[in-house]
Amino acid sequence: SDGTVNRQKTYMWGNVNIPAFVEALTKNGFVDIKVEDTGEGCTIVDLPNDDTLIQVEPDNTHIICNGEETVRIKIRDALLKCLKKI
Amino acid sequence: LVMKGTKLQLVDPGLALKDLGLEEHNLRFTSTVMLEEEGQTTQTADRIYQLVKTNLKEFPVSYSSDGSISISDSVLVQVSGDEESKSVLVSWSHQVIKSICKISSDGSISISDSVL
Numbered sequence: 001s002d003g004t005v006n007r008q009k010t011y012m013w014g015n016v017n018i019p020a021f022v023e024a025l026t027k028n029g030f031v032d033i034k035v036e037d038t039g040e041g042c043t044i045v046d047l048p049n050d051d052t053l054i055q056v057e058p059d060n061t062h063i064i065c066n067g068e069e070t071v072r073i074k075i076r077d078a079l080l081k082c083l084k085k086i
Numbered sequence: 087l088v089m090k091g092t093k094l095q096l097v098d099p100g101l102a103l104k105d106l107g108l109e110e111h112n113l114r115f116t117s118t119v120m121l122e123e124e125g126q127t128t129q130t131a132d133r134i135y136q137l138v139k140t141n142l143k144e145f146p147v148s149y150s151s152d153g154s155i156s157i158s159d160s161v162l163v164q165v166s167g168d169e170e171s172k173s174v175l176v177s178w179s180h181q182v183i184k185s186i187c188k189i190s191s192d193g194s195i196s197i198s199d200s201v202l
Contacts, residue, residue, distance in 0.1 A: 011099045012110065012111040012113070013103060013109060013110055014111060058109075059111050059112065060111070060112050062114045062116065063113070063115045064115075064117075065115065065116070066118050072117075076115075079113060086102070
């Protein structure tokens, strides 16, 4: 809101460890977490209470969330704990 | 800062990852916003395009013939629906939201909220 553009980029790599991600989600206040392994290293994490589906794949995570911005921030923070960064 | 043999080199982080054989992990968010707006979907898409273009002058914005709007090659906006209401799909990568949230006039941290 100060009119400046932040071009600093954080690089992330590695794969999301699902048990660690579920634990991080729980710590961030999510209570209803359903995990489904869809094969080939892909997992769907469903948060039905928060209208959210998270597709975790090797090198890609897609968060489909129609909920509030605060929900997305909590999910993002949980994911960032599970990835390596520079 | 990367050490190659006995030399220290300053390299782009993206290149450093590639050199190390590491693949970047992409985070993408998708959210669909419902709009109670009468008229054709192209009219809604046009309105959003004009808003985005006016508010995000720092970023390249393109409007393709199928009615989808792309911002910086990372944000995608697609409008669908009928005469009565529209659903607006907004998809963005983690890094882009960080950049765009800084320039939204109302301090909102999501492009969907700031644009619509």
